[in-house]
Every structure is written in structure tokens, then in C-alpha cells.
Amino acid sequence: MIPVTKPFLPPVEEFKKYIDGIWQRQWLTNMGPLASDLEMKLKQHLKLKHLLFVTNGTVALQMAIKALDLKGEIITTPFSFVATTSSIVWEGCTPVFVDIDEYSLNINPSKIEAAITENTSAILATHVYGNPCDVVAIEKIAKKHKLKVIYDAAHAFGVEINGKSVFEYGDISICSLHATKLYHSTEGGLVISQDAALLKKMAYIRNFGISGFDSFAELGLNGKNSEFHAAMGLVNLKYIKRIHQKRKELTWGYDEKLKYLKAVKPIWHKDATINYAYYPIVLESEELLLEIKTKLDGNEIFTRRYFYPSLASSLPYLESQSLAVTDDISQRVLCLPLYYDLTLEEVDLICRLMLRVQNN
Numbered sequence: 217m218i219p220v221t222k223p224f225l226p227p228v229e230e231f232k233k234y235i236d237g238i239w240q241r242q243w244l245t246n247m248g249p250l251a252s253d254l255e256m257k258l259k260q261h262l263k264l265k266h267l268l269f270v271t272n273g274t275v276a277l278q279m280a281i282k283a284l285d286l287k288g289e290i291i292t293t294p295f296s297f298v299a300t301t302s303s304i305v306w307e308g309c310t311p312v313f314v315d316i317d318e319y320s321l322n323i324n325p326s327k328i329e330a331a332i333t334e335n336t337s338a339i340l341a342t343h344v345y346g347n348p349c350d351v352v353a354i355e356k357i358a359k360k361h362k363l364k365v366i367y368d369a370a371h372a373f374g375v376e377i378n379g380k381s382v383f384e385y386g387d388i389s390i391c392s393l394h395a396t397k398l399y400h401s402t403e404g405g406l407v408i409s410q411d412a413a414l415l416k417k418m419a420y421i422r423n424f425g426i427s428g429f430d431s432f433a434e435l436g437l438n439g440k441n442s443e444f445h446a447a448m449g450l451v452n453l454k455y456i457k458r459i460h461q462k463r464k465e466l467t468w469g470y471d472e473k474l475k476y477l478k479a480v481k482p483i484w485h486k487d488a489t490i491n492y493a494y495y496p497i498v499l500e501s502e503e504l505l506l507e508i509k510t511k512l513d514g515n516e517i518f519t520r521r522y523f524y525p526s527l528a529s530s531l532p533y534l535e536s537q538s539l540a541v542t543d544d545i546s547q548r549v550l551c552l553p554l555y556y557d558l559t560l561e562e563v564d565l566i567c568r569l570m571l572r573v574q575n576n
């Protein structure tokens with residue numbers, strides 16, 4: 217069986233060493249020493265001034281929306297994981313969907329302005345598959361209309377644009393450190409901001425809004441993460457180079473063997489590095505996609521229609537809406553297996569099966 221993804225697990229002895237330390241200190245959660253150490257090491261690794269380690273990527277999104285005091289409408293992408301949209305609704309705001317660019321699969325900046333109304337407070341865009349949005353165009357629109365920008369960078373761990381972390385863009389960026397992500401702490405998330413005051417506000421929010429023994433500074437929630445999760449994050453960080461290298465080799469393996477498949481890959485941001493978080497392809501037709509998926513399923517090889525269906529047309533709490541490019545792409549996009557333990561032989565098998573379907 218080949219799953220679409222599989223969490224990276226470090227040698228258990230290395231994790232156990234951290235667990236022994238937790239037993240000695242008897243400090244399990246509430247910004248413990250491992251959580252602080254993880255924040256420090258991630259800042260070094262990502263060359264960032266400020267970040268916070270939080271419960272998960274979804275809570276990170278909610279904290280970002282709350283910290284920026286967003287109200288009314290938030291312009292967002294329909295081509296993302298459901299948490300991008302549900303967080304907006306959960307925070308009492310209204311998502312306004314703007315169609316994606318057919319090449320990058322990110323929100324199309326040239327369509328944003330038409331969606332801005334007097335109730336618009338922000339743009340929440342996803343760097344889909346880790347491929348950065350047109351951050352320059354989005355920033356220009358945001359400045360002109362006095363809008364805040366949040367990036368859902370859940371897929372974009374380690375990506376840089378012109379040598380600068382993708383997390384530096386926007387008023388706030390968030391990342392997910394969920395087990396299925398490229399780099400993980402079992403469950404976990406990050407909020408990142410260049411603005412120290414905003415980060416301080418989010419630090420209060422993360423801890424129920426508490427600012428002192430008997431005082432509260434903000435409306436908070438519980439966004440803390442535990443020492444156990446921090447331990448996983450710390451051990452995995454040591455393997456990040458190896459993880460990156462392995463995924464790169466697998467990606468090149470797919471690229472080489474799928475040259476003649478009737479499919480295209482998203483066009484990557486020209487100034488950005490690639491983190492090999494996913495292997496998405498957009499097939500020529502949904503029919504071909506379904507044939508390939510069925511064939512692979514039959515061989516116990518599992519792919520995922522990520523992201524299908526469009527968020528604009530599938531959520532029971534929102535009125536359904538069609539968006540031409542998103543509807544088209546989401547019907548034809550498929551993510552192939554990609555994870556650290558996958559082998560080039562398995563990639564070869566997957567590709568051969570796929571090409572056999574197409575050439576039949």
C-alpha cells in the first residue's frame with residue numbers, strides 16, 4: 217500500500233531523550249523550555265525576528281484574524297484547505313471568494329479589486345502547495361485600499377523569495393506543523409509577524425489574554441502548545457535538510473517520468489525556492505483523472521483530489537457560488553504520493569501505471 221502521505225518519524229531514541237527531560241522537569245505545557253527552545257531554533261532556521269509556536273494552524277488563523285481586529289468581509293481564495301475559509305466564518309467575518317490564477321493556482325490579484333467593498337477589511341490568501349502568491353501585487357492592492365493581509369502559509373515551510381522567508385510577507389503569516397505537513401510537531405502551528413506589537417498581542421491572545429497575575433490585556437483563547445509537541449518539532453528540525461533532499465529527488469523522479477503525461481504542474485513563483493511539500497498535477501480532463509485514480513486505487517496506491525471541491529461551492533454554511541477557473545482546476549487536480557519514506561522505485565511504479573492508463 218502506498219498512501220498519499222505519511223508523517224516523518226525520527227528515530228524513537230532521539231524523541232525519548234526529550235521525553236526523559238520532560239519527566240525530570242515535570243513541566244508539561246504552558247510555554248515550557250522545549251517550546252521556547254523550538255521558537256528560538258525556528259527563528260534561526262527561518263531567519264525570522266518574531267514567531268510564536270501555537271496549538272495548530274487553524275488556531276493560528278483565528279488568532280491572526282482576532283489580532284488584526286478584522287470585521288466584515290475578508291477576500292480569500294476558494295482553492296485551499298477548508299480551515300482557510302472556516303476560520304473567517306468562525307471569527308464572525310464573511311469570506312468573499314476571488315477566483316484563482318490558472319497557472320499559479322493562487323488567488324488572482326488582478327481580480328481582487330473588483331471584489332473590494334466598503335466592508336472589506338482584509339485579504340487572506342493561501343500560498344497553495346507552498347508556491348508563494350504574487351505578494352508584491354497583493355501588497356500594492358492592500359496599501360491602496362488600506363486592507364490587512366494574512367497569508368495562510370500552512371504549506372510553505374522553508375520557502376524563500378529572493379532570500380527572504382515567505383513568512384515575512386503580509387501583516388501576519390501562519391504555518392501549520394500538522395503531522396501531514398512537510399515539517400511537523402505532531403500537531404502545531406506558527407504565527408509570524410514583522411510587527412513586534414502585533415506579536416505581543418498574539419502572545420497575550422495565545423494565553424487567554426492574561427497579561428499579569430490579576431490582569432487581562434486581550435480577548436484570548438488557549439493557543440498554547442505542549443512540551444511533547446515541541447519535542448517532536450525539535451527532533452524533526454534536525455532532519456529538515458534530509459527531508460528536503462529526499463523530497464526533491466522524488467519530485468525530480470516524477471518530473472522525469474511524467475514528461476509525456478497529459479498534465480501540467482502549477483507554475484512556481486519565479487523568485488522563490490521550492491520546498492517540495494506536494495506533488496500536484498492538473499490533468500487534461502477530469503475523465504483522465506478519474507481513470508488514473510481508479511487504476512491507482514486498484515493497486516493500493518492512494519492519491520488525493522487536493523483541493524476538490526471548490527470551497528466556494530461545497531460548504532453547507534455558505535451560499536454556493538461558481539468560479540470558472542477554480543471549478544475547472546479543482547476537477548482536474550490530483551496530488552500524488554510524496555513523503556520521506558517513499559522510494560524512487562515506487563515513484564517509477566506509480567508513473568508507469570499512470571502512463572499505461574493514458575496510453576490505453
Ligand SMILES: *Cc1c(COP(=O)(O)O)cnc(C)c1O
Binds near residue numbers: 272
Ligand atoms: C493544514 C492546513 C491548515 C490547518 O492547519 P492545522 O494545523 O491542521 O490546523 C490551514 N490551511 C491550509 C492551507 C492547510 O493545508
